[in-house]
Amino acid sequence: xxxxxxxxxKRVFDAAxxxxxxxxxxxxxxxxxxxxxxxxxxxxxxxSFDEAEGFMEHPAVKEVADQIISSQVKx
Numbered sequence: 914x915x916x917x918x919x920x921x922x923k924r925v926f927d928a929a930x931x932x933x934x935x936x937x938x939x940x941x942x943x944x945x946x947x948x949x950x951x952x953x954x955x956x957x958x959x960x961s962f963d964e965a966e967g968f969m970e971h972p973a974v975k976e977v978a979d980q981i982i983s984s985q986v987k988x
Contacts, residue, residue, distance in 0.1 A: 918951075921951060922951060922954045922955055922958070925941060925944045925945065925951065925955045926955050926958045926959065928940065928944065929941055929944075929955060929959060930959075930962070934963070937959060938956075941955050941956060941959070
């Protein structure tokens with residue numbers, strides 16, 4: 914991906930993250946103004962972000978992460 918294209922993807926993605934999740938799809942559609950490639954990139958990033966955020970909220974994952982962090986701090 915060319916740097917200027919990445920900046921455009923990042924701009925739309927960052928702006929979408931500032932919105933409540935329910936408002937993001939409409940914003941992305943409008944911000945991409947018919948550029949399906951841009952829209953798909955941003956939607957993919959938003960989906961990955963949501964999945965990663967949900968993964969870290971899982972209690973078992975937090976417990977393991979806390980244990981790892983605690984063991985590293987003690988070293």
